[in-house]
Amino acid sequence: MQEQDMEVDMADAVEASNLLQLVKQLLLEKAYDGVRMLFQSAQESERNTRLLPHIAMQLYHDVCSENLCDEVNAQEPELFDCSDELLKLLAKFAPLQELMLELMERLEESSSLNVFGGYLRALQVVLQRQGRDKPQAVEWSLQSILTKLRELPLPNYLSEGYDEAQARLIEQNEQVEDLLAHYITVGLFRQPLCSEILQQDVRSPSQIFRDCGLNRRNVFTCFFTQLLGRPLALLEMSHVKEDLTRTYVQQVTEGLSQDISHCLGDPFYLLNLVEQRARWQRKLDAAKGVYEMSCRNVFLIEEKLPLHAVAMYYHSLFVGNQLPATAPRIYAPLFLFESIVYLAEVLLKQQEPPLQYCGLRLVEHLLSTLVDPVPSSSLHLDVHKRFCEALCKIVGYSPQVALRQLGLHVLRQYVLVFDDHGKYLILKNLLETLQHDGLMGYLGGMYKDLVDKALDESGPLPEVYSGKMFREMLLLCVCVLPHDVKSDLLLHADRLCHALNILRYFAVRDKKDVTGFWQSLPDIVKRLLDPLGKALNFSMAHYKAYKERVEKGQSASDDELMQRQLNMLAVNITNSGMAGGDGDSRLPDIGRQEKLDVLASSITSLETLQSLYLIANAQSSRLAPLQPRPLTFLLARSYAKDEKTTNLDDFRAREEQRERERDAADEAAAKATQKESGAGGGVGGVGATGSGGQQDDAKQAKVDAIRAKILDAALQHVPQQGWSRQAIVLGAEESGYPSVVHGMFPEGGFALVSHFNGKCNAQLVESLQQRTDGGKQAVEDPLDFLVQAVRQRLEMVTPYKQQWPQAMALMAQPQHAPTALAQVLTLVDDICYYSGDRSVDFGWYTRRVGLATIMKMTELYFLQDTSQGHTQTWEFLKNRMDEAVQLQIMLSQTEGMTHTFQRSFNSAFITARNILGLGYNRN
Template identity: 70%
Template sequence: MEPAIEANAAAANLLRLIKQLLLEKAYDGVRMLFQSPNEASRNIQHMPLIAMDIYNDICVVNLVDEVNGREPELFDCANELLKLLAEHAPVQEMMMELMEKIEESRSHAVFAAYLRALQVILVRQGQDKPQAVMWCLQSVFTRLKDLPLPEYLSEGYDEAAGRLVEQDKQVEDLLAHYITVGLFEAPLLVDILQRDPRPDPHIFRHSTMSRRNALTCFLVQLLGKPLALLEMSYVKDDLTHTYVHQVVKNLTQEVTKSMGGDPFYLLALVEKRARWERKLNAAKGVYEMTGQNVFLIEDMMPLHAMAMYYHALFVRDLLPPTTPKIYSPLFLFESSLYLVVELLRQPEPPLQHCGLRLLEHVLINRGGASVPHFSLQLDVHKRFCDELCKIVGYSPQVGLRQLGLHVLRHYILAFDDQGKCLILKNLLETLQHDGLMGYLSAMFKDLVDKALMAHIRSGVAMPSEFRGKHFREMLMLCVCVLPNDVKSDLLLHADRICNAINILRYFALSDRRNVTGFWDILPEIEKRLLVPLGTALDFSMAHYKAYKERVENGQSASDDALMKKQLQMLAVNITNSGIAGEGDSSLPDIGRQEKLDVLTSSITSLEWLLSIYVRANEVIEQTARQRKLLQDAGPVLTPAPATEPV
């Protein structure tokens, strides 16, 4: 008999024997065929001939959830056969089959079985056809993206809910998949590091398609969504290491290894990805200038996933001790800011939260040196401020708004004096959110106060940004808050008006020496704010009291439009607090007593605003008289600033 025919006959007999043993449920017998030294030496040689038959006739049929639930021993036996035949089956054919099955799997057990076989195939593949390796890895990630998750992960959750997130069944299943993927890629990375060429030691390293770069992109992808949605469960001071923490730590360390130990290498590519507008070639599906660099392709390495890698490095303190020290703090800050903007643009609050924590860490650990104002020439600062102010002003997540405000303050204070004023000026000129504008105005007042006190107590020169022309421009932005002059809605802008009045009273008391030039600006402020505000307060108070009187007499039907406006304003305030839906126009009809309650509240607010206004005018007039007396008396020592609380 011909050797080939004899080999085919022996292989066919082996296949029939395996099927017979499975039919008889003799699973140990099947194992003995390939584990017993005597049997294995005779049977393994036939596997290349029958590998695909075993796969189609045995593995595909039995590696399903029904068999796993009904007869787990059969499932396990088929699983072991799959791993064995992966070592001998045709690589390309088997690879295509496994990719399809991995994407179709609907349980962790089936996913793990096919993934283990894919690991064997990829190791056998070696350095050949790295594009095929990339396709395999993408099929794995596709399965992870399709796993069901609780809706609250995308909607946002607080720290208390974050501590319990891993107890959710769907989250538990996702983490089980991620842990399995970690077991899958670890040996593959070891093989790549041993067999593939090391990164080019010169400045420009190899960035075209290769096994190493494909795996690097895959590992970074894994750190993005959906894993990133679990990041709000991380508490820095918590002593317990959760599964999320362990998965993120392992993936981050693997990425760093695959890049040759320099975790900041990818930061050099961030500006190319996020700053420069590149044309999209629809036919090729890639942007201009990205064809030779896989790290510039969004589908290969999503920018938000790259941001999560640096979030892990910085916030989770996973920078290796071998990290190069040559990178300047300004480069790290500006590069990280591009990534922060990308995270803030994501619709999911957990990713926005990660973006804020990333910037917070970079700001706190920037080395103490101020960020120079010329950095603001980069458009990324405008993008960042726009995205951050949206979150601070309108996010339904209270914790996110608070963290955003904290980060905004640290961001502004990180700059030199000129940079601080440039940011505040641009924000005050462009924002429409009264509460946030009031906060920024108060921040400017605090900056001037710090410089003024240093000047008075120690003779330190007053920075030009806080006196003269620059001070006037900023102060007018902070206090000129009547958009429609005497016709302005005082109740709608009450918080910002109150803040503006307090700022004026503060400078009247603190800067009696006119170091900032406040007293030179006061006549213009009186014309643009104080006089029209006094008139508006008189008109509004008289109008609301007359309206209340008509309601009490049952003659208010002609003015009910005003009442509806007041209720709509109340609804907007509730919306900004995260209680009601924005734009809710379904306002109920209200009765006489409800109208009176609203009007009483409005009149009380106006009286409170009037009292602050009157007191501020008294302080300004009194201080102005004192300054005139001192000027008339000659060059005597000006008394220290008053200690009246502001």
């Protein structure tokens, strides 16, 4: 019997060898249909397929592996196709493990989609033959597919982040097209396998607990989930392409998500394991034989189931609306929220912006599903702390503007979803731990808004918004001088501005001391206002002294503080790109004029901060929150010749005395004029005087026209020459005048600045006149009218944005201050007039002062705004206007504003117009 079997085997071996030679000969003769007939015809297929196990691996090495390559595909596509079909056929008969190892190697080395697809089809057959046996071998095979996908080249911007315009063209990129084609091919590979698993690998009714060990179903579940991670996750574009039809990325993602859900049965099952992985991480100890791979639960192993891929699965379920209809409904929204926060934190900590976007969108969606406030007890979970840290890092430091904006929105929604005590704990923890001044100022403003809302509600104020807890939070929000009087004010300017605004707000809002603000005020004065006042005086003197030394040619390179400020501000103001990057904290010598520009900007920022400080100091005095004289001073502070006066009361008395002296002088001058007119003699005397005056006026008009023509021509040279005499010289030459004519402008570059301001103001007023029919047509929305007017005026500065700090420095010089101040005061009066504000009450005063202050604050913000179209500046302007309206409502109820104050401030505007030589009446 054994001899007969051996004879049969020998005979089969001989026939198989003959079959191998026949196949090779047919391929050599390019008789590809003949090869197909050997295994497809009714007469030949049964006998020849019986012989294939003997020659399968020889056919693979001699035919398939040789011909499945790009070169053959390009030159002899029929040979490539024939070899492809032959490989899929012999995969049914070749030794499983031997062929599987070969296919794994070839898949990772495949150089094109066609080659990859050929070997993948063969692997599909092998895995179907494998069945439930040796799941680890199946896992290794699938890992080779993942390796190939992750090695495919992709554009760099996928990892760096892309905007909406790039996203709309992303699938047209050649490399992205190739990646998606590979994913689609893998989809064809997995479909029959997934169907087979769902039919065969069913949990028996007697099995109570899920088997989380290494079996075929779990291996494929992990494989599908890993496919949702990198690199496919980098193509997730829902945050920028919601308005478009389904993309290939969405189709691939949806298919994978459905397969995972089918394999899991309960799509929420992994959430329990996610929390377990995040809270109780396995301690690895090789000496004791504890390895990551030693866990019996495959879902707890990062290598088998990366958390970022799990997060992308739930992103697809919730954000992509792929949650199956059969999903259990028993899970509480709070449980889902707390579990998803773990995954969101994982995504936020990834380096690629697309993954960070997905983390934010995932949390945003879960927050929108919560109906009841999240209890503060949830904060006992450590994940909230880690999530807040990751979120604030993105909000504060991400280079992607849209990502920062979305992060800020999510941060706000995240805080507001908690109960009052939870909100308090989150804000308090962040204010105690963060180092980003802008973000800390924003969080302080959030707390202020929460208190404001609580004050509007009936019933007692919650303890987190009053008493001891309010005091602790308030001190965190407003006391922001870490080094007392030696604090770097420019470094902390953002947060200081927020702090002073919060202080101003509570001084006006909580007059009855419901929150305990006034009880906390002594500590605030001691810890903030007193040292800040000294620090402002110190910093102003320091910067001005340094500026004087630079003007005299003394670089003062030993001044480390000033070097640091120049280093920080030079990039923003001059775009010089000289921020220290080699470990040297000293700034290279950037040139005298550039230093002066930077210093002028620094001084202007300090003056703005000083203005806010004086307002807050005045409001916090328990007297009338605002008095006219201090506010007049806030507008003119940088122009005052005597800058040694820091006491508000002394300044008020001095200014009132000066105003009385000016009024007396004006009255005396008017009487003298009337007297001279009465004693002027007959008609001849008047006629002679009139003739001489007309000649002088004509001469002056001619000179003014020449000046205007030269200055108009000079403006085009400002981007290169700055606001300088050289620009005026070039303008004169272009206008046909000799360069020496610049002597007509003894005020130098300020003449150019003043001309530009006057020209822009006139254009704006003309525009306002057209919109309101010369002030006769009422404005529907006065607030929006004011916002648009200020925006229109600031947009005129855009062509000279880089040079504008120099212009501001020129306007701040004492000899130019009266004209500059007069232009500002006149402009705000014109804007208010055409908005419909013609009342003669205290509101007339506060609205104009408020508008002028907001204009200057927005101007400074505008200079450092890098957002597209200055969108952040216009948002800042709108917010400041809204705040001003609320402040105006409160101030309108303030007593003690006498007609004397109204009349004295009116005279300031009249004086301003007199400086400019303008009439006050609008006809």
